[in-house]
Amino acid sequence: MLKIKNLEAGYGKLRVLKKISMHVDKGEIVSLIGANGAGKTTLLYTIAGMIKVGGGDISLFDCADLASPQAIVKAGCSLVPEGRQVFATMTVEDNLILGGYVQYKQDKGYSREVELAHIYEIFPVLQERRSQLAGTLSGGEQQMLAMGRSLMAKPQLIMMDEPSTGLAPLIVKEIFHIVMRLRDEGNTVLLVEQNAKAALGIADRGYVLETGKIILQGPAEDLLANSDVQRAYLGRDVDAAAASCDV
Amino acid sequence: MPLELFSQYLFAGITYGIIYAIVAIGFNIIYNTTGIINFAQGEFVMLGGMISISLNSLMPLPLAIVCAVFITMLFGGLLEIVFIRWLESPSVLRMIIITIGLSIVIREVALHIWGDGVRALPYFTGNVVSSVQILGASISPQVLWALAVCSIMVLMLSLFFKFTSLGREMQACASNRLAATLCGINARNMVTFSFMLSAAIGAVAGCVVSPITSTQYDMGTGLAIKGFTVAVLGGLGNSMAAVAAGLLLGIIEAFSVGVGFPLVFQDAIAISILLVILFVRPHGLFGNKEAAGLKEF
Numbered sequence: 351m352l353k354i355k356n357l358e359a360g361y362g363k364l365r366v367l368k369k370i371s372m373h374v375d376k377g378e379i380v381s382l383i384g385a386n387g388a389g390k391t392t393l394l395y396t397i398a399g400m401i402k403v404g405g406g407d408i409s410l411f412d413c414a415d416l417a418s419p420q421a422i423v424k425a426g427c428s429l430v431p432e433g434r435q436v437f438a439t440m441t442v443e444d445n446l447i448l449g450g451y452v453q454y455k456q457d458k459g460y461s462r463e464v465e466l467a468h469i470y471e472i473f474p475v476l477q478e479r480r481s482q483l484a485g486t487l488s489g490g491e492q493q494m495l496a497m498g499r500s501l502m503a504k505p506q507l508i509m510m511d512e513p514s515t516g517l518a519p520l521i522v523k524e525i526f527h528i529v530m531r532l533r534d535e536g537n538t539v540l541l542v543e544q545n546a547k548a549a550l551g552i553a554d555r556g557y558v559l560e561t562g563k564i565i566l567q568g569p570a571e572d573l574l575a576n577s578d579v580q581r582a583y584l585g586r587d588v589d590a591a592a593a594s595c596d597v
Numbered sequence: 598m599p600l601e602l603f604s605q606y607l608f609a610g611i612t613y614g615i616i617y618a619i620v621a622i623g624f625n626i627i628y629n630t631t632g633i634i635n636f637a638q639g640e641f642v643m644l645g646g647m648i649s650i651s652l653n654s655l656m657p658l659p660l661a662i663v664c665a666v667f668i669t670m671l672f673g674g675l676l677e678i679v680f681i682r683w684l685e686s687p688s689v690l691r692m693i694i695i696t697i698g699l700s701i702v703i704r705e706v707a708l709h710i711w712g713d714g715v716r717a718l719p720y721f722t723g724n725v726v727s728s729v730q731i732l733g734a735s736i737s738p739q740v741l742w743a744l745a746v747c748s749i750m751v752l753m754l755s756l757f758f759k760f761t762s763l764g765r766e767m768q769a770c771a772s773n774r775l776a777a778t779l780c781g782i783n784a785r786n787m788v789t790f791s792f793m794l795s796a797a798i799g800a801v802a803g804c805v806v807s808p809i810t811s812t813q814y815d816m817g818t819g820l821a822i823k824g825f826t827v828a829v830l831g832g833l834g835n836s837m838a839a840v841a842a843g844l845l846l847g848i849i850e851a852f853s854v855g856v857g858f859p860l861v862f863q864d865a866i867a868i869s870i871l872l873v874i875l876f877v878r879p880h881g882l883f884g885n886k887e888a889a890g891l892k893e894f
Contacts, residue, residue, distance in 0.1 A: 398779065423781030431779060437772035448769045451762055452781035496776075503781065 351376045351507055351538055352397070352427075356406035359396040366392040368562040369406065374507065379529065379539045381549035381570065383583055384559035390542045391432060393559070394509050397540075398422055398429040411506065423452050428500035432511040434492040438485030442476055442495055445484050449499030460504070469498040472528060490521035497528065508532065509540045514548065526552050546583035550574045558583070598855065601733035606855040607848065608731070612740045612809065614847020615747045619802035620824025621831065621839035622754060623795040629758070629834050630767040630791035633692040637676070637700035638799055638824060639817030640707075645669045645800025646812030647707060650716045658719065666800040673796020677789045700817060707814040718807040743805045750798055751840050758836070767791055771834075819864070826871040832881025842882060846870065 352374040360366040366389045374380045384390050395401045397408060399419040408416075416422045428449075437445050446469055453460045470477035473494045479487060484495055493513055500508055510529070514522040522545070530552050533539055543549035550556050556573045558566035566573060573579050598606075620638055627635040649665035656664070680695055681687070687695075720727075721742050728735035758764035769777040770787040778784050803812065810816075827846055831838030849870075850863050858866075874881065 400778065418783075419778050420781045420783055423779070429779050431775065435773050435776040435779070437769050437776060439772045440768060444765065444768075448765060448777075448782070449780050451766065455762070499776075499780065 351411060352540070353409045354397070354406070355409075357393075357396065357403065357408060358405035359392060359401050359403055361392075361401070365404065366562050367396065367404075370559075370562070370564055371406075372557055372564060372567070374538060374540050376506075376538055377533065377536060378554040379533050379541060379552055381546075381553035381556045382540065382542045382559055383544070383546040383549055383556060383579075385544070385583070387561075388559045389562040390559055391511055394429055394511050394540070394542055397509065398427070420452075423503060423505075424456060426504070426506040428503050428505035428508055430496050430500045430508065430510045430513065432515065434489070434496045436484040436487070436492050436495050436499070438483065440484060441481050442484055442487070443480040445495055445499050446476070446502050448502075450502035450504075452503050465502050465504065469501055472501075472531070473498050490517050490525070493517060493521075493525060494528075497525075501532075505537070507538045507540065509542070511542050512544060513541075514543060514545045522548065546579070547574070550579075599733075602855070604732035604734035606851045608734055608736050608740060610848030610851030611844060612743060612806075612847070613850060614844035615744055615840070616802060616806050616810070616820070616843075617823045617827045617846055618840045618843025619747050619750070619798060620820050621828035621843055622751065622836045623799045623802075624824055624828040625834050625836050625839055626754070626767075626795040626798070627791050628828075629771045630787050631692070632771055633689055633696070634825065635792070635795065636693065636696045636821055636825075637703060637817075638795065639819070639821030640700050640703040641669055641673060641796045641799030641817075642803040642806075642820055643707060643812060643814065643817040644672065644703070644796075645803030646718065646807040646816075647711050647716070647803075647814070648800075649804045650718055650807065650812060651711075653718060658721070662718075662801075662804045665804060666797050669800035669803075670793045670797040673799075674789050674793040676796075677792035681792075682785055682789065700821070704815055704817060711814055713814060715811045715813050716807075717811040718804060720808045721805075737809065739805075739808045743809065746801065746805045750801060751836060754798070755836055763790065822864075823867050826867045826874075829871060829879075830874050830882055832883050835881070835883060838881060838883035 354370060354372050357370045358365060358367055370393065382390055382393070392401060396403060399417060399422045410416055410422065410427055411425055413425060416425055437448065446466060447462065450460070450462060450465055454462060475491055476495060476498055479491065484492065487495060513525050517525070526548055529539055529541060541549055541553065550570045550573055553570040555568065556570045557564050558573065558579060566576065566579065620642060623638040623641065624634055627633065645665050648668055649661045652661035652664050676699060680699060681692065720739050723738045728737055729741065758768060766777070766782045767787045767790060769780065769782060770784045774784050823846065827843045828839055830846065831842030846867060850866060853863065853866055854860055
């Protein structure tokens with residue numbers, strides 16, 4: 351579905367991504383974890399067409415020439431940006447409708463009502479708040495709205511940038527449950543997270559990004575069990591744990 | 598105050614008020630998509646009037662007006678493409694300064710093309726002395742034209758923003774440009790559309806009011822200040838509120854003369870209202886405080 355080969359990108363002269371190669375297959379959740387400044391967001395923005403490719407290839411749905419953000423959304427790849435980024439001054443329902451415009455315009459069979467009903471079924475709270483201004487929602491509700499807005503475009507690949515940032519643990523759990531549900535409904539998800547444990551917990555495969563390079567990859571359980579990952583991202587000191595067992 | 602006099606002042610106020618409202622709506626349209634105030638808005642009104650006057654010597658009046666509106670609309674789009682489009686993530690302040698600069702340049706170019714004489718389009722129907730009696734006041738038919746055209750324009754605009762996909766997309770760009778782009782909306786095109794739209798409605802206003810108020814190369818500045826006052830008074834971004842606020846300001850101005858306030862203070866009234874509103878109710882009379890709090894500017 352998504353294949354990246356030797357991708358380089360950055361801002362001006364600053365090279366953030368250094369020869370990244372990765373792939374996402376249909377129907378899986380792939381988690382990309384890494385610390386602040388590792389280049390996670392840059393990678394997603396480059397895939398979404400917001401940042402120019404500096405070198406290497408991105409092949410999305412077997413098309414190599416998707417250049418503009420518009421073309422990429424049309425082709426079926428949506429990004430749920432970090433920090434929600436809802437249309438704060440518009441109503442919840444207008445936010446959702448806007449998310450679906452791309453499909454609404456190009457697909458004759460697209461039914462706005464069917465899609466809205468689907469979103470409201472996944473996120474019942476959005477239906478309760480449908481005529482409220484999006485900026486007045488709580489953080490968790492805004493995250494749900496941002497996810498719902500992306501889903502309105504009926505994407506085949508959904509990319510999520512740190513959906514758990516600044517949310518209460520209970521809400522985070524709910525959001526991750528929804529991510530799993532999306533996968534079960536046949537969607538493909540590329541999840542970027544700092545919350546490594548949760549992200550790898552629901553993922554099929556994972557990549558670890560550090561200063562613009564992929565340093566580790568593999569099935570999610572293997573990464574969770576990997577001592578380097580545990581030390582760096584799960585905050586568990588392996589040696590200390592072993593020592594305490596001896597006593 | 599006798600009824601005839603009262604309604605005479607009232608209609609004078611309404612006439613000016615509706616012009617202010619149209620300029621304010623022009624501000625609102627661009628503000629709604631870009632979040633900036635286009636201070637060259639008054640110049641669009643002047644250009645609409647001037648171009649239609651020039652064209653009217655070559656072709657019949659309705660055709661001249663249609664062409665003038667069309668030319669001004671293209672000019673508005675061109676202005677955006679040449680001066681604004683290529684800016685990489687410009688700040689609000691920078692865009693405002695650019696539009697102020699543009700308004701000065703347009704005014705000076707207009708001075709060179711059309712000179713500093715006062716010009717006017719002929720009356721759409723009747724002439725200077727023809728009038729209609731309403732509530733004892735003598736109203737020029739042109740005033741009724743202005744009212745009708747502007748009311749229809751306002752109605753169509755609000756329908757446009759509420760119910761068309763282009764209108765909603767333009768709103769989305771104003772609210773959050775990054776998110777709009779991620780939804781597959783071409784934000785840059787939306788900005789160009791908004792400049793074209795607001796240039797066009799400015800030009801329509803310039804044509805309808807030209808017979809009443811005349812057109813001069815520097816009429817834009819005054820209109821821009823009044824229009825801005827009205828836009829802020831009503832609540833930035835809200836077109837219906839702009840109409841109400843425009844009528845309010847127009848009527849206040851008209852009656853202030855009626856009760857013997859010196860004419861020279863007329864502009865001071867608008868500025869004072871602007872200041873008071875900015876201090877006391879920055880989200881405007883009819884603005885939504887909640888929505889205003891969610892905006893950057």
